[in-house]
Amino acid sequence: MKTKNLILFPLISSFFLVFLVSIWKILATLQGLDIQNFNLQIIFIFGLLISFAHLRVGNKIKIFYKSIIFSLIFVICDGYIIQKLPLWYNIGIFLVLYFFVNKINKYSFEDLKQEHSTQVIFFDFLTLFGILFFSFVILFPFYMMLITSFKTQIALLVNPLDFSINFGQDLKDLFNSYFVIFKSYKFGKYILTSTIVSVGTVIITLLFAIPAAYAIARLNFFGKTFMSTSILIIYMFPAIVLVIPLYTIFSQLGLRNSIEGLLIVYTATTLPVAIYMLQGYFKSIPKELEEAAILDKLSWFGIISKIIIPLSIPAISSVALYVFMIAWNEFLFSLMFLDNPNSFTLSRAIQYLSGDAETPRQYLMAGSVIVTLPVLFIFVYFEKYLVSGLTAGSVKG
Amino acid sequence: MKDTLANTEKKTAYILTLPAVALVFAIILFPIFANVWISFKEVELKDIRIPEPRAKKIVKSISEDPSKIKILYKLRNSSLLQEIRDVSFQDKFPKNFEIEELDTRCDYKKYTLKCKFGNWPAKYRENFTVVFETNDGSIINKKVLKSTKPKLDGTSDNILLNATFTLKNFKKVLFDDEFIDLLLTTFYYTFFGTVGSIIFGILTAQMVNQKFYGRTFMRSVLLFPYVAPVVALAYTWELLLDPNSGTLNSLLINYQVIETPINLLGQKYITINILGFDFKLRLALTTVIMFEIWRYFPLAFLFILARLQAIPKELYEAADVDGASPFQKFFKITLPQITAVISILFMIRFIWNFNKFEDVFLLTGGASGTRTLPINVYQQGFAVSDIGMGSAVSIVIVVLLLLFMFFYFKLLGKRVDEN
Numbered sequence: 001m002k003t004k005n006l007i008l009f010p011l012i013s014s015f016f017l018v019f020l021v022s023i024w025k026i027l028a029t030l031q032g033l034d035i036q037n038f039n040l041q042i043i044f045i046f047g048l049l050i051s052f053a054h055l056r057v058g059n060k061i062k063i064f065y066k067s068i069i070f071s072l073i074f075v076i077c078d079g080y081i082i083q084k085l086p087l088w089y090n091i092g093i094f095l096v097l098y099f100f101v102n103k104i105n106k107y108s109f110e111d112l113k114q115e116h117s118t119q120v121i122f123f124d125f126l127t128l129f130g131i132l133f134f135s136f137v138i139l140f141p142f143y144m145m146l147i148t149s150f151k152t153q154i155a156l157l158v159n160p161l162d163f164s165i166n167f168g169q170d171l172k173d174l175f176n177s178y179f180v181i182f183k184s185y186k187f188g189k190y191i192l193t194s195t196i197v198s199v200g201t202v203i204i205t206l207l208f209a210i211p212a213a214y215a216i217a218r219l220n221f222f223g224k225t226f227m228s229t230s231i232l233i234i235y236m237f238p239a240i241v242l243v244i245p246l247y248t249i250f251s252q253l254g255l256r257n258s259i260e261g262l263l264i265v266y267t268a269t270t271l272p273v274a275i276y277m278l279q280g281y282f283k284s285i286p287k288e289l290e291e292a293a294i295l296d297k298l299s300w301f302g303i304i305s306k307i308i309i310p311l312s313i314p315a316i317s318s319v320a321l322y323v324f325m326i327a328w329n330e331f332l333f334s335l336m337f338l339d340n341p342n343s344f345t346l347s348r349a350i351q352y353l354s355g356d357a358e359t360p361r362q363y364l365m366a367g368s369v370i371v372t373l374p375v376l377f378i379f380v381y382f383e384k385y386l387v388s389g390l391t392a393g394s395v396k397g
Numbered sequence: 398m399k400d401t402l403a404n405t406e407k408k409t410a411y412i413l414t415l416p417a418v419a420l421v422f423a424i425i426l427f428p429i430f431a432n433v434w435i436s437f438k439e440v441e442l443k444d445i446r447i448p449e450p451r452a453k454k455i456v457k458s459i460s461e462d463p464s465k466i467k468i469l470y471k472l473r474n475s476s477l478l479q480e481i482r483d484v485s486f487q488d489k490f491p492k493n494f495e496i497e498e499l500d501t502r503c504d505y506k507k508y509t510l511k512c513k514f515g516n517w518p519a520k521y522r523e524n525f526t527v528v529f530e531t532n533d534g535s536i537i538n539k540k541v542l543k544s545t546k547p548k549l550d551g552t553s554d555n556i557l558l559n560a561t562f563t564l565k566n567f568k569k570v571l572f573d574d575e576f577i578d579l580l581l582t583t584f585y586y587t588f589f590g591t592v593g594s595i596i597f598g599i600l601t602a603q604m605v606n607q608k609f610y611g612r613t614f615m616r617s618v619l620l621f622p623y624v625a626p627v628v629a630l631a632y633t634w635e636l637l638l639d640p641n642s643g644t645l646n647s648l649l650i651n652y653q654v655i656e657t658p659i660n661l662l663g664q665k666y667i668t669i670n671i672l673g674f675d676f677k678l679r680l681a682l683t684t685v686i687m688f689e690i691w692r693y694f695p696l697a698f699l700f701i702l703a704r705l706q707a708i709p710k711e712l713y714e715a716a717d718v719d720g721a722s723p724f725q726k727f728f729k730i731t732l733p734q735i736t737a738v739i740s741i742l743f744m745i746r747f748i749w750n751f752n753k754f755e756d757v758f759l760l761t762g763g764a765s766g767t768r769t770l771p772i773n774v775y776q777q778g779f780a781v782s783d784i785g786m787g788s789a790v791s792i793v794i795v796v797l798l799l800l801f802m803f804f805y806f807k808l809l810g811k812r813v814d815e816n
Contacts, residue, residue: 035651245432331755351628372626
């Protein structure tokens with residue numbers, strides 16, 4: 001048992017070290033460094049040596065000194081193998097190693113004697129690995145989007161691996177892509193259209209959804225259960241099935257290429273989920289308040305506007321944020337209904353831009369950054385309200 | 398008394414729900430029925446514009462006589478395909494206007510010119526002129542004349558509304574040579590996308606359920622792909638995977654993993670040699686599935702995380718006392734607790750992935766073996782511009798979905814019974 005653990009622990013930790021160093025090397029390559037070889041075997045052997053040394057030394061040396069000594073040895077050897085690398089690269093390697101030694105320090109020689117200790121270690125390292133891996137895989141495309149928008153066409157073609165930004169240049173050169181898409185591609189107008197459509201959808205959806213949700217949550221009427229169950233079924237219904245009939249009807253009514261047309265469709269598609277979320281919240285408001293209001297001879301309009309709405313501001317604002325995000329991100333209907341560049345939304349405009357093979361990619365990425373930023377900003381800023389709504393299934397996709 | 402109260406309650410409820418119900422009915426339910434209707438018709442994109450009689454009014458002053466004026470109407474049938482019947486025409490003029498000579502088809506009464514032009518065949522054009530004179534000799538202001546516009550009216554057949562039906566569209570869709578391939582592609586895309594996103598969801602939820610520094614930040618980061626606009630993400634991926642100067646290919650070449658760049662989104666098959674056997678992998682489809690997993694695992698992650706956090710801690714504590722290993726804890730405690738969530742997730746994601754259009758459309762446009770059913774709806778309807786065919790394909794989608802739901806619930810119901 002013990003020997004098995006003794007063999008497996010260094011192996012697992014070395015794999016983890018290889019992974020850590022590889023990520024750092026990839027990131028360094030993307031800053032324009034010429035690294036062509038990971039030297040995986042050497043790092044692996046180093047990982048084994050460090051783990052054994054750690055087990056051997058134990059707590060005889062203070063952890064701080066131990067980490068620094070191990071890391072320095074590694075950095076010097078690594079620097080000897082791949083020469084001519086800048087200082088910041090070596091500092092990075094040092095920090096990675098420092099982190100690694102601190103991590104393996106949790107497991108002492110004594111721990112390895114326990115049952116299941118390899119599995120515990122395996123899971124611990126798997127979690128760490130997962131955190132780093134998923135952060136990298138998820139954030140990398142966003143990072144690439146942002147950096148590419150600051151580069152020039154030539155720089156991108158000469159070295160597609162160089163993701164460094166030259167902050168020494170003029171701000172005007174740095175933000176050149178943004179200036180161009182606003183000036184030559186009318187992105188200001190598209191932002192305005194997208195904003196009008198999204199905010200308009202939010203307002204109309206709330207106007208329709210609040211009364212309906214109130215009725216479903218509180219009042220007794222024939223067809224109530226039917227209505228509340230059909231909300232969810234309608235929500236599951238695919239948008240692609242609606243596209244052709246809506247296209248023909250809208251063409252005949254002259255609603256294509258118009259903001260009104262988009263508003264109608266977006267409102268209809270977001271209504272079910274808005275009603276579903278709101279009625280759930282309305283049900284949690286104590287009934288006594290309304291009963292008092294009924295005694296005061298308040299009409300339903302009064303009840304909704306004076307009691308229900310003020311009490312459910314958090315729910316209403318989270319629904320509003322969701323509807324805004326759905327309308328802002330929507331692509332299918334804007335693709336189908338808009339073919340006149342004057343009425344494009346942002347998503348449609350970016351797709352239109354990409355249709356021209358000669359559009360430089362940094363413009364495309366600048367547009368993508370513009371369309372992504374508001375949504376991510378809203379999401380991160382209001383995360384607390386939004387996450388609970390996501391589990392209620394509010395964003396379809 | 399009570400009865401009337403209940404009645405007013407009912408009435409209020411109907412008033413409150415009516416706008417929402419009406420809108421959802423008009424925009425979501427009605428189109429579904431319309432789809433069935435259209436799918437039995439031979440309609441092309443160009444047929445759906447209703448033919449209109451149109452007139453362009455041109456005012457021309459007659460030299461030497463300011464009290465006279467000539468008005469030219471350029472009349473035409475807007476449709477290149479259909480005739481318009483019983484075209485009527487109407488235009489108003491100032492009160493001191495008198496007409497010089499009257500076309501036989503027209504009538505001038507109460508300062509209104511009314512004409513009946515009869516039937517206009519497709520592509521019909523005519524230049525129709527009238528000359529007016531003021532009865533008091535005053536000078537004519539051209540701007541006043543330009544401000545009124547003629548009204549034209551006519552009846553024409555709306556191809557969508559007539560009662561000729563055909564099964565041609567469905568025959569074409571179902572007996573097409575590529576139909577089986579289309580179904581398989583859609584199935585692969587849906588199934589592997591769903592399973593992949595659930596597996597990644599379980600892994601990440603398990604990960605975030607542990608305590609570590611920066612956990613809340615990690616939770617928001619994991620949701621980024623799900624909330625960001627698909628357009629931006631798809632083009633970023635396209636750039637990342639580009640064979641000529643994409644980052645991924647450049648990296649792999651730089652590290653000498655591959656020698657020539659791989660066109661991950663444009664190559665239909667790639668041959669992989671495993672143990673001496675050659676396997677053909679559908680490369681572009683795999684890449685698109687990867688994108689789908691990347692973009693939608695956050696939903697699975699959130700659902701499973703919410704469930705994980707609700708599992709009572711005592712279960713794990715008891716397992717620790719019994720000396721269970723982490724693997725045993727995962728398979729004996731965690732997994733049984735999240736199966737219900739997973740089965741719901743599987744259904745939701747399966748349905749949504751089955752209908753996914755934007756992702757594939759933006760990444761490959763349906764080329765190199767990634768044509769799924771929703772892409773086919775678009776291609777038939779708008780690229781081939783056969784609206785009827787597009788509708789028929791979407792009806793096939795709906796039927797398949799209903800079948801899936803039916804069997805899924807039957808299976809699920811059985812399992813619930815067994816438990």
